[in-house]
Structure formats: structure tokens, C-alpha cells
Amino acid sequence: MDEFRAGVTACLRSWSALRTAVQSGWGGVDSLAKAEYLRQHILEFDFSAMDCMDLEDNLAIFMEEEFSVVLEDDSERQLAETIWRMYEQCQQGDTTLARQMVAVAETALAQVEEYPVQVQSTECDDDDDDDEAMEADEAPTLVPAVSAGTLSARDYANQYLFGPPRGSQLPTVPEGPVRQLGEAAPPAPEPEMDKDGFMTVTTKGRKKK
Template sequence: MSAFTSQTPQTPAASEFSAGVTATLRRWTALRAAIEGEWGGGSCLSKAEQIRTHILSMFLSSSTLKYDAQDVEDFLYISMEEQFCCQLEDGSPSDVGGIIFDMAVKCLEGDFTLSRQMVEFAEKEREVLEAKMNVNVLVEGEDFEEDMEEEDEMDNITTTTTTTSSQNVMNASSSDMQSYANQSLFGAAPVQQHLPPPRQLGEEEVVVEKEKIVDEDGFEQVVRRSKRKNKGVKGNP
């Protein structure tokens, strides 16, 4: 029987399970919708990473299973509600929790089939999506034959990418699976925009006034003048 923990940084079982969890969460429609819709605000990516980290810690912190599918399901329900303000009624947390627990059991037994399948499915979906995005958008008014050729090209791309993905995943090593698990769940975190510093206590907003100026030719010009009033701020007159 394999083990999740040892004196080495990562055992094969831990690497395979981590990759399977990563793939399962990437395929979870509800979580992806929450990320794309920014239901959790500007820190959605970080919140998704926290969900993955917590699930991995539930199983990788011990050589024996201390949690079951119901525990994972409850955690996912609570996380989606608290982190993304989403009350799920589709039963998907139960499905995801069941898959993750089954993977944990099988990986501890040295059977990595399920975790590899989840990675394979996730890679197929990613490559198909990328292929669709790379196909040129049909220009309105093109001939019907050209449209059909474009659809045939799309089918060929899809078939090729899914076959390649399947072969690569099934022939990968456990170290490759660990590299997959080390990837960010849904891409890099967005760059934080530099916002102006918050106003001091008692400091009013910038008031913009328009001052009319007439030039020599009689045309009116507009000049913007900013006034900042500081009332009750220590150190200001």
C-alpha cells in the first residue's frame, strides 16, 4: 500500500492525488463559474487556491484517511457559500466530494487510474477550449463550402488534441503529475491596480470646478481647477 506522507517531500501517491484534486476542481462547473463571474470579489483566484489547499491538507497530513466524502462535500458547500456567496442546489459538491474521496482511497492502495483519468479529462477540455478560441471566426457572407471546411478543420483539431492529451497523461510519471499539481488552479492572480490613497479622516473629496475664460477672439475656454478642503485634519490650517 502506498502512503501519502513520508520523509520525502512527496510520495507518488501524494503526487497523483494532488494532480487528481487539481483536475477535479478545474472541471467543477460551479467553481469555474464563480471564478469567471467574480462572485467572490477581486480575490476569487486566491479563494479557489485556498479550497484546493484545504482539501489536500485533509488527506495529505496523515498516512490514514481521517475524512470521508461527506466531510469534503460539507466543506465545499460551506466554502462556496461563505467565499463566493453561492448556495448550490445542483448536488455538485456531493459529486466532487465523492470523486475526491474515491481518489484518496485508490491512491493509498497504489491505484492511480482515477486520478489520471481526471487529469486526462481536464486536459481534453482545456485543449478543446483553446482550439475553439484559436479557430478564426467566420466572416459573415462567406460561401457555404468555406463554412463546411472550417467546421471540418475544427473537428480535426479537436480529435488530434484529445488523442495527444490522452497519450501524454497515461504515459506521464508521478513527477509529471506533481508538476501538474503545482500549477495554479485557474491561472495567475490578477495584477492589483494602484489606487489612490484613501482620504484622511475629515478630508473631503476633490471638488472640480469649471472656470470660464474668453480669449481675444471671443471663444470660450474651459479650465479645470481642483480645490481640496481639509477640515479637522491635524497639521492642516
């Protein structure tokens, strides 16, 4: 399914809602990582048990929860329908649509680089200039992808969507079960006492800069 993975990569790269959200840092410092998570989520989507509307809902919910973006242009529906058709065709050995999406993405990204998106600020944004400046400094810089013409479908799909996430790796999931909302915190360990009856204190080393 390398062609399908390449097609999904191309679709997400040319999705202006996602690209603008990442470029503007609306997902915080992990915006690039969240885009990678979205691609992985789509690639792991259960196409046999779900339908196109489920995929559409997933896209809209992800954008709202992770980037605080409420889509009003029905772009999530168009994207879901394209990915769904692409999956069905690739399952039948027809990779025409997947390759077309890669070609479309190449053209779209070339236009974006020539005419970058300008994000307009609102009146509410003007009330907090310091926060705006901080977010602008933390907003990720999108890295141009290597041209698909020089890559195989597998290599194209293995590229980052918009650039390496912070730390060049996705956040790791902590070991053990996550404490649920309302669940009491685990009890603190009992202090260690030395032979003279004094408490043993462990100091943290200063982090190296």
C-alpha cells in the first residue's frame, strides 16, 4: 500500500486547513507532531468496519481538538471522500488516483511557497501582543518536501509532512496506566531515615544548558 500511503501524505500536505494550522502553530509547540499523528491515524483507520462519514468526523474532531480549528468549508468531507476512493482503488490495484494526488500536491505546494498564506489577527488577538509574539517565535517552520519526481512512493510516504517534529521524534506515551480524571493521586513514598534518625534528602542536579 505504498501508493496509498503516498497519496494520503500528498492529500494532507495540500490540505490548506492543516497546513495553515501547523504553520501558524495553532497546535502549540507540538503542531508538527500532531500533523504526523493525524497521518498515522488515517493510515491505521479501519476502512472495513467504518464508513466515509466516520473518517470525515474524525478529521473534523481532530482539527478542533488538536488545533482549535472549526472547519466551515466542508474540506474535511472532500478530503475524506478522496482518501476513501483512493483506498478502495488501491485495494483493487489501481493507483491512478493516488498518483494524481501526489501530482496535485506538488503543484499546490509550489503555489503556496510562491504565495504564502497570510494569517489575519482579530481584535481579541490585539489585546495580548506578548502572547502573540511568543506564539510566533514558537510556530514551526515548514520544510519543503523533496520532489516526488525523484522519489519512489515508499520514500515519498516516509517523508515528514511539513518537517521534523520538535526533537525529531514524536512524543512518547508514558509507561503504565494513565491516572483518570477524578482518580486520587498515588500516595507519596515514605521518607527514608538514616541511623541517626534524620531524613535523607535527595537533591536534583542542575540541568545542563
